[in-house]
Amino acid sequence: MLQILIYGAVSSAIYAMLAVGFTLIFGVARILNLAHGSFYALGAYAAYVLTSLLGVPLFIAAPLAVLIVAGFGVVMERFLVRPLRSSQLAVLMITLAVSLAVEQALFITFGSEYRNVPSFVADKLSIGGVDISGQRLLALVAGVLVLLGLWLFIQRTRLGAAILAVSQDPEAAQYMGIPTNRIFSIVMAISAGTAALAGVLVSPFLTVQPTMGLLPMVKAFAIVIVGGLGSIPGSIIASLILGYSETIVAYLISTSWTELVSLVAVVVTLMIRPSGLLGRRAAF
Amino acid sequence: MKRIAPIDIAGGILVVAFLALLPMFAASNYLTGVLTVCVIYGIWASSWDFMSGLTGRENFGHSLFIGAGAYTAGFLSSIWSTNPWVSLPLGVVIAIAFSLLVGFPTLRLRGPYFALAMLSASAILQRLCLIFWEYTGGEEGIYGLDPLMKNPLHYYWFVLAILAVTVIALTLLAQSHWGLLLRAIRGDEATCQAAGINVTFYKIVSLMISAGFAGLGGALYAHYQLQVSPPLFSVVVSITVIIMVYVGGIGSIYGAAVAAILLTLLTEMLRGFGEYRLWIYTLTLMLILFFLPNGLIAPLWRRLTERLR
Numbered sequence: 001m002l003q004i005l006i007y008g009a010v011s012s013a014i015y016a017m018l019a020v021g022f023t024l025i026f027g028v029a030r031i032l033n034l035a036h037g038s039f040y041a042l043g044a045y046a047a048y049v050l051t052s053l054l055g056v057p058l059f060i061a062a063p064l065a066v067l068i069v070a071g072f073g074v075v076m077e078r079f080l081v082r083p084l085r086s087s088q089l090a091v092l093m094i095t096l097a098v099s100l101a102v103e104q105a106l107f108i109t110f111g112s113e114y115r116n117v118p119s120f121v122a123d124k125l126s127i128g129g130v131d132i133s134g135q136r137l138l139a140l141v142a143g144v145l146v147l148l149g150l151w152l153f154i155q156r157t158r159l160g161a162a163i164l165a166v167s168q169d170p171e172a173a174q175y176m177g178i179p180t181n182r183i184f185s186i187v188m189a190i191s192a193g194t195a196a197l198a199g200v201l202v203s204p205f206l207t208v209q210p211t212m213g214l215l216p217m218v219k220a221f222a223i224v225i226v227g228g229l230g231s232i233p234g235s236i237i238a239s240l241i242l243g244y245s246e247t248i249v250a251y252l253i254s255t256s257w258t259e260l261v262s263l264v265a266v267v268v269t270l271m272i273r274p275s276g277l278l279g280r281r282a283a284f
Numbered sequence: 285m286k287r288i289a290p291i292d293i294a295g296g297i298l299v300v301a302f303l304a305l306l307p308m309f310a311a312s313n314y315l316t317g318v319l320t321v322c323v324i325y326g327i328w329a330s331s332w333d334f335m336s337g338l339t340g341r342e343n344f345g346h347s348l349f350i351g352a353g354a355y356t357a358g359f360l361s362s363i364w365s366t367n368p369w370v371s372l373p374l375g376v377v378i379a380i381a382f383s384l385l386v387g388f389p390t391l392r393l394r395g396p397y398f399a400l401a402m403l404s405a406s407a408i409l410q411r412l413c414l415i416f417w418e419y420t421g422g423e424e425g426i427y428g429l430d431p432l433m434k435n436p437l438h439y440y441w442f443v444l445a446i447l448a449v450t451v452i453a454l455t456l457l458a459q460s461h462w463g464l465l466l467r468a469i470r471g472d473e474a475t476c477q478a479a480g481i482n483v484t485f486y487k488i489v490s491l492m493i494s495a496g497f498a499g500l501g502g503a504l505y506a507h508y509q510l511q512v513s514p515p516l517f518s519v520v521v522s523i524t525v526i527i528m529v530y531v532g533g534i535g536s537i538y539g540a541a542v543a544a545i546l547l548t549l550l551t552e553m554l555r556g557f558g559e560y561r562l563w564i565y566t567l568t569l570m571l572i573l574f575f576l577p578n579g580l581i582a583p584l585w586r587r588l589t590e591r592l593r
Contacts, residue, residue: 032400104563229396
């Protein structure tokens, strides 16, 4: 029981980190970023290159990896997505192309074999008789802190207010003197950064390989649809729901069936409440 | 209802005749095999174009229908050893069933739900194929399908005939009142709804048609390769099909088929580049998005034949 509670919390935290970035860039810039999974994969690979190949100490490598991927996200938004922003379809296509290009680049440079990243924390902790690796606990704590920080940033700072304003009405925000394009870049950096951080944090206990981004991205889609496209609190709640239901299914039935959870969740949500738990509009 | 111009009919006959005779000049099983794959890609690309090109609802998981058709053929022919001709209609039926499963909840909605759901569904199905390997053969897939025809050349002609029928049927549908409605939905869905058109019904039925042809193509592919494996469901297959449609000129159907054939041939020639092949594909897509938003084949053909219309 306690095991479900803890492991469910860890996977929820990781899903939440992925989903929040995905929903944020959609809510603010209306960019449906199909390359979101590649940020996650790039984060894990950056951690691998920095630690295992270059020997950079872990606690420098992690933030460095996040920064590199955030920079990549900004460059992608500026040069590939922005010129095509007028057409939703073109944005979908270009981000999908980027995700394939990244996957192939990783495949060509590193090959398809699994890579190992050393643990940040070697110790095992025992909570109420349940053994849990320090790394998983770190992922949980970092996830909660990042989400809390993001919430405070958006609710309490001037820049956060500007982001909210752009998400409500980009044109009106522009008239009020908010530099929308710069806001898009900032949001893209945040979105890519959180996804990369998720990748860095899971890299020691999950397999690092070129296609690792696809499935988490599919989960992020599912979460965002269940929570409501563009809603951050919605995606956090949905992450908890999905993270826990997957863990429960894995314990009660078998791990094979966990993949179906997100698919069922999406279908049920779209049938009963298409706008998601906290979505603003049914359709847009 | 718009009539199809005689020059288009002539062009179509010429292309089909050329393709049919091509293996006669350079008789080799290799070439026949490559051409068969080209033509099957043509079926997939034109079926994608019918739904997504006309209604503007992007299907990012066409491989779901392709894989469904192919795996149906695999199960039927290899495991239950039925007559291989049964797989074609059943592949179509199963693909249509999948299209209802995904289309029904998502096509009622506007917004990107359909695109996301299709992408997720195909990715999850590929995953399920690997997880339930006891039934699906896992990584290796299903082997030992029976061929539909003994002679590969006859099979190629058969597949080519099916492509011709597919393109003709879909073009006629696209030119009809139906196609007009679908294009109207792409233009302005809300207005269509206000005009009393049952938008959801048209979108779902066009997805069913698209899925049916894709499933047929999948079954044909399975009976050509004589095996099916999980990569058939992969995002790479979907994106390859989408790139073909883009190169062909979205919404033109015949352009998609021609582009599919040319690009598959090109891919075959690029085989030497090995793992860089997909890179070249992705770069092609990016260049086309930026410089040729209307595609290449269909606009080119229209310009060449402008005088003759």
